Amino acid sequence: MPAIGARAWRRTARALLFLACLAPLGVLLADGLGGRLGADPIRATELRTGIWGLTILVVTLAITPLRRLTGWNVLGGYRRMLGLFAFAYITLHFLTWFGVDQFFAIRYIGKDIVKRPYITVGFASFLLMIPLAFTSSAAMVRRLGKRWAPLHSLVYLAALGGIVHFVWEVKADLSEPTRYALVLVGLLLLRFVPRRLVRPRAARPVAAAVLPPSVEPTRAA
């Protein structure tokens, strides 16, 4: 039966995506235990978790524009998982810095957060993601109703903050953070393209409140 087939396919795709998101962490752990993180494994861990957090975050932001362009509404069902993985990697990034690199040295950490703009921005963006992760469940989507979408559009601010954090951290080679910035700007611009131009034939989306958990409102960021 095609309906069950489609559901099974979707479940498999979900599982594969889940594993794909876990893969960088698995590689990191394997490299760490195998001594393949180079001379400064702590710094390498910070770099990798930060890069993966930012990458997954940008991929998350690409979901909605991609769905509009292609009309593949099924993509929307993976957005929350991706967003939560982005948050998980950023959390690891933060914890590595806080608990391993700085080793809970609050005296230095507090000073750094206040004095170092790249840390201030990075830390603020991390804090900003906490309420978003907390309100990502279907129950919270329903409970927040119309307020959910504007709240979650803050994720663009978090991504922007993450990229600024990256730009301000590097010494001279801006090529990598620039790539992220360009993608983010592109995605942001796509959100402003009138929907009718992008997807002329599509039906209007149903209101968030009546959607099953795996489908999220089109407007939400």
Place this chain on the structure above:
Amino acid sequence: MLIRRAPDLASSEITPESSYLNRRSFMAAASFAALDLAWPAARRRARAPGDGDKPNSYEDITHYNNYYEFGTGKEDPAEYAGQLHTTPWKVQVAGEVAKPGNYDLDDLLHGQTIEERVYRHRCVEAWSMVIPWNGFPLRNLINRFQPSSRAKFVEFTTLLRPSEMPGQRSDVLPWPYVEGLRMDEAMHPLTLVVTGLYGRALPNQNGAPLRIHVPWKYGFKSAKGLVRIRFTETQPSNTWNVAAPNEYGFYANVNPDVDHPRWSQARERRIGEFFRRPTLMFNGYGDQVASLYGGMDLRRFF
């Protein structure tokens, strides 16, 4: 008045290869376990300045460093420096000297007594290493050229060869790399011309065939792959200062009290260690070099 003894560190302290290999795998496992185990103990453990200066492994020294000529990644130099040809090698000596000219490398090294110097190396990025160099005091070389009384500074230029130095194909820094020292800094007995590492020939990625190391200054002052030494009356420009004048000065003395505008210089991670350690004034060489900067505002001349 040559200080022959390498300060603080005896060569007998060099870690045998087997120990650092073990320590490396131990470190890798420990970094994941230590979070749970070490937290209360760590707060009690205060480090005495200069404590435990064990040389880093050959592997770490040769696979984790900055040499932007080969790329901006820490492992780029190790990966790409193999393609550099260092023979033949000539060094141009120019400026305010009685004996300028193009010197063959062999000629420059002729008659110099190569000694081992175990130096602390502090990167401006707040990491550090302990490196057993082989080399000789720069002043032994400088004296040969007979600088005139007008020589107040020395400028060092790194090789420009984009065909073999892939990092030079991007404009991440203005090439070629130049650095400079005040004459008294260059003539200081601690300032070393480096020709080897761990008793072996200097690897390309560490600045072969000829580099300097100025151990009380941030690493970027210690120019690598030298092709020109020029003596000047006025202060030469230095690459990082040109690239970001508010972040990197000409003096670049290691100073825990003067932060980089974007990060703190109060502490550093010694490669191979789990906990950050306090950074020492002049990288711990204050007894020997502080007098060079008497009366200078080190906050202004950073």
